[in-house]
Amino acid sequence: MKLVERRKTALVFELREWERRVLRTVLGLYPQIPPDNFMISKSGLPAGKADEQKLHHELFAETQGGNRKLVQQFIREALADDTSASPHQPLSRFTLERARVDWLLQVLNDVRVGSWVKLGRPDEATLRKLARQPDVLPQLEVMEFCAYAQMVLLDAVGS
Amino acid sequence: MDYVTHVLQKVFGWSREKAEKHMLEIHTKGKSLLTREAFEQAEHHVHQLQQFGLHATMERGE
Numbered sequence: 001m002k003l004v005e006r007r008k009t010a011l012v013f014e015l016r017e018w019e020r021r022v023l024r025t026v027l028g029l030y031p032q033i034p035p036d037n038f039m040i041s042k043s044g045l046p047a048g049k050a051d052e053q054k055l056h057h058e059l060f061a062e063t064q065g066g067n068r069k070l071v072q073q074f075i076r077e078a079l080a081d082d083t084s085a086s087p088h089q090p091l092s093r094f095t096l097e098r099a100r101v102d103w104l105l106q107v108l109n110d111v112r113v114g115s116w117v118k119l120g121r122p123d124e125a126t127l128r129k130l131a132r133q134p135d136v137l138p139q140l141e142v143m144e145f146c147a148y149a150q151m152v153l154l155d156a157v158g159s
Numbered sequence: 160m161d162y163v164t165h166v167l168q169k170v171f172g173w174s175r176e177k178a179e180k181h182m183l184e185i186h187t188k189g190k191s192l193l194t195r196e197a198f199e200q201a202e203h204h205v206h207q208l209q210q211f212g213l214h215a216t217m218e219r220g221e
């Protein structure tokens with residue numbers, strides 16, 4: 001996956017066929033972070049603000065719900081199968097509006113962090129041990145691919 | 160790590176240098192004090208950071 005064209009309002013990326021398929025699959029996993037994953041405060045909220053945590057979780061879930069629809073649309077439109085492509089044409093392209101770069105970064109990060117949360121929030125040493133377990137490998141590969149795609153996007157916007 | 164820097168720049172409008180300083184502190188110490196501000200503003204920032212998937216909390220000042 002690499003940036004091949006910078007337009008005024010959009011970025012164009014080139015993908016190998018396997019990358020397009022993996023990206024579709026990985027994005028299809030969204031959302032992964034449980035809505036109640038994050039607390040507003042570790043030490044507790046001030047008196048009269050107790051409902052804020054519940055509202056915060058509801059808002060998080062609502063945002064994920066809205067994003068999920070956008071992700072499905074993105075998969076259908078930007079990452080659709082190219083039926084006209086020749087079997088000898090291993091590369092495909094997708095266009096991402098610059099205004100949606102942060103959105104896609106956020107979605108990829110949700111899948112990456114959520115996969116890590118579901119693995120029990122392992123540290124680096126534990127991750128290395130987990131990499132020897134075949135049943136966990138798909139989740140680790142999802143995390144790796146998300147990190148890779150995020151890196152490409154960040155490079156593309158110059159961060 | 161670049162992602163954390165990018166998000167801090169977006170949410171707080173910081174320079175890359177300042178965002179990187181906090182990112183490195185998070186990376187090495189596990190956390191960084193990002194800002195001191197009123198409850199509502201802090202809550203808004205916590206919400207923004209969490210929407211980006213970063214683990215952020217607000218604590219009462221001393």
